[in-house]
């Protein structure tokens with residue numbers, strides 16, 4: 001019930017019309033139910049609504065949200081008990097309905113320790129007695145779990161105390177391998193351990209102690225082997241991304257220390273050893289490189305020689321690099337939708353040039369469906385989309401290995417199935433004429449105290465830093481919040497931010513241009529005196545942003561950037577660079593909030609509800625609208641942020657959008673858009689059919 005009762009019932013009726021059962025997740029407008037009380041309250045509300053709408057209670061399957069325990073956050077420890085108690089009570093109160101849930105979440109904090117995870121799942125299911133569950137059956141140990149362990153786990157779950165579980169996890173680890181202390185290790189082992197742990201202090205001494213060994217032997221047999229271990233542990237979920245990056249830095253430092261001793265021999269040997277090669281690039285018009293850089297690091301841990309062409313790379317440059325280096329694969333990265341079109345160009349050019357090497361695509365805007373439908377058919381070679389860096393590295397190793405052809409055939413079949421399913425989907429037959437009737441336009445507009453365009457560039461870094469979302473920061477590193485590793489990287493980031501050179505670079509580089517303008521909305525567009533912004537409407541909910549603006553209203557617009565000076569302080573240390581870039585992203589978000597407050601102060605009265613839709617986000621998905629915004633606010637001239645040919649903002653840590661206030665404003669997603677609406681939209685915008693096809697079709701409509 002995340003989006004309220006009305007939509008909940010509408011969806012329920014739709015599902016009922018197909019004759020299906022319902023999985024009712026216990027969510028409401030305030031989010032996911034974690035406590036016993038909230039779970040039951042939301043279940044009661046949902047059940048009553050559904051039964052009153054004529055739905056058969058036996059078609060209702062509650063999902064009480066199985067959440068992770070043992071994360072290091074005290075309140076999470078009661079999550080298992082809350083779900084167990086709530087499930088028992090739900091089954092008592094609604095005997096005709098069912099309870100189900102995804103179980104693996106419960107043990108997420110114990111990733112890498114499969115025996116403990118399986119045991120936890122088994123005991124949890126014994127206690128909760130779900131009717132249905134989503135889990136890997138092979139992870140269950142029914143008979144092999146001894147009674148003592150079972151008892152410890154049962155008590156830990158029911159007493160909301162995860163310490164006994166952590167002790168079990170530690171015992172399991174020490175069973176796996178009793179690690180010798182540093183003093184007991186030989187120099188070679190110590191070097192491998194140092195690389196795996198990502199230490200850089202003391203590397204020089206350890207390498208000095210190995211002076212009797214050939215530097216090439218050290219690189220190929222100790223360092224590379226250590227990096228392979230790191231790659232494998234990451235793939236198994238036993239190491240976090242942040243730890244991988246530290247290992248990669250240690251590896252690089254070690255090679256730098258050895259380099260003077262054997263420069264020539266190194267290059268020769270490298271050439272002869274036939275290491276696999278990958279070329280990576282962020283496509284033309286896109287400036288985002290954090291994800292691509294991580295992919296590069298993980299590939300290099302898997303024995304790939306990585307040639308990184310950087311960001312905003314056009315198809316001809318990529319082709320030239322492929323001809324020059326002869327890589328085993330190419331990886332293309334893209335953050336925003338227009339990058340998909342650039343990927344098409346690269347793949348088509350490869351095809352026209354007779355190149356059939358595997359092309360990997362990745363980054364937030366790519367998807368399996370888009371790849372299957374639009375990219376893979378352009379190539380007679382393989383085009384493969386993978387989610388994150390570890391999945392990419394695993395797949396790359398597999399397709400280049402002895403069973404590569406089998407893996408490629410499997411991917412091809414999978415994409416073929418996606419295409420067939422998609423072909424079966426009926427095109428939307430909806431009429432668009434009646435859509436305006438579904439929602440009303442906001443009646444009363446807000447009044448501006450002051451209109452105009454303003455710049456603020458004297459922000460206090462120490463104040464803004466207090467508002468950084470550290471949860472999002474550690475997510476960028478792929479580390480769960482609350483873990484020791486999360487605490488470690490947060491502490492490191494805070495230390496960096498306190499360094500004078502870095503603090504003053506951020507202080508110089510944080511700028512916001514914002515405006516307050518009187519506008520007019522005709523429910524299709526929002527117009528200022530000089531510029532017009534166009535919008536799509538979701539044909540399911542009938543929602544569109546211009547309805548949240550009155551005929552005469554006052555609306556704010558902004559562009560905020562946190563990293564206009566960042567390039568000057570980056571160096572080739574991957575840990576420091578990634579830390580600074582991820583910090584810059586977080587500060588960009590804080591600046592966007594700051595822009596919202598500055599704008600809110602320009603209204604005569606601050607409205608109760610305010611939203612800050614960004615161009616490119618789900619309620620305003622057409623990235624090309626940024627062009628109007630950049631012209632209107634003269635962004636380049638005023639604060640130095642530029643817009644690429646494909647509407648990416650440079651520097652990357654930049655955010656832009658509008659600030660709209662008043663009754664009924666809210667966030668929503670546009671997902672249902674008919675061809676008829678797209679055509680009308682293109683006519684209003686004054687773009688040609690060709691342009692329409694290129695920038696709208698990739699939005700997934």
Ligand code: B12
Nearest residue numbers: 291331333336337362363388389614615616649652655656
């Ligand atoms: C953090 C974030 C930001 C940050 C930083 C962005 C940046 N540095 O460029 C800030 C706040 C600045 C930002 C701004 C914007 N963002 Co933003 N942002 C995100 C968010 C929440 C996470 C992205 C991220 O950094 N993840 C962490 C990194 C490490 O992951 P990654 O880059 O995805 O890389 C991993 C994988 O994708 C993969 N991978 C990456 N590259 C490659 C390449 C290959 C070959 C392979 C195999 C794999 C691979 O491996 C990587 C590591 O595992 C996403 C939502 C999401 N869940 O992804 C939205 C999201 C990417 N943003 C979005 C948008 C629209 C924007 C803005 C346009 C909004 C605006 N108007 O201001 C701007 C654009 C910025 C610009 N410079 O032009 C949209 C894009 C939608 C679309 N389809 O176009 C998203 C998807 C949000 C959404 N749901 O709508 N954003």
